[in-house]
Amino acid sequence: MPVAVSEPRSVDISLSQGISIVWRDGHLSRYPILYLRERCPCATCAGTHGEATTRVRAADGRSNPLPMFKPVGATLKAAQPVGRYALQFQFSDDHNTGLFTWNYLREICPCDLCRPPSSGGA
Ligand SMILES: [Zn+2]
Ligand SMILES: [Zn+2]
Numbered sequence: 001m002p003v004a005v006s007e008p009r010s011v012d013i014s015l016s017q018g019i020s021i022v023w024r025d026g027h028l029s030r031y032p033i034l035y036l037r038e039r040c041p042c043a044t045c046a047g048t049h050g051e052a053t054t055r056v057r058a059a060d061g062r063s064n065p066l067p068m069f070k071p072v073g074a075t076l077k078a079a080q081p082v083g084r085y086a087l088q089f090q091f092s093d094d095h096n097t098g099l100f101t102w103n104y105l106r107e108i109c110p111c112d113l114c115r116p117p118s119s120g121g122a
């Protein structure tokens with residue numbers, strides 16, 4: 001588990017392009033909006049992603065990011081901070097129930113350092 005809570009040093013939000021976060025350790029994360037929409041952590045989306053198979057993941061620490069649906073051209077209508085620990089987005093399909101905590105955002109950072117291309121290796 002991480003030692004300290006991930007906190008951003010700066011956050012740049014573009015409603016049409018996506019989110020950029022510079023973390024306190026200097027790491028830069030850039031999230032396309034579609035990427036965030038597909039990983040919305042709310043109960044509704046979490047259920048949609050996995051359909052009948054609920055919480056199969058986290059057995060060996062590796063989730064199974066299989067996007068079951070792709071809402072094309074996702075944008076943001078709004079983005080607002082929730083307390084000091086999360087961001088809440090309103091997506092172009094009016095979905096806004098997902099809370100993206102800093103920890104979660106850092107977890108799903110799509111950069112090469114955080115997401116090595118060797119996926120599914122044994
Ligand atoms: Zn959701
Ligand atoms: Zn990263």
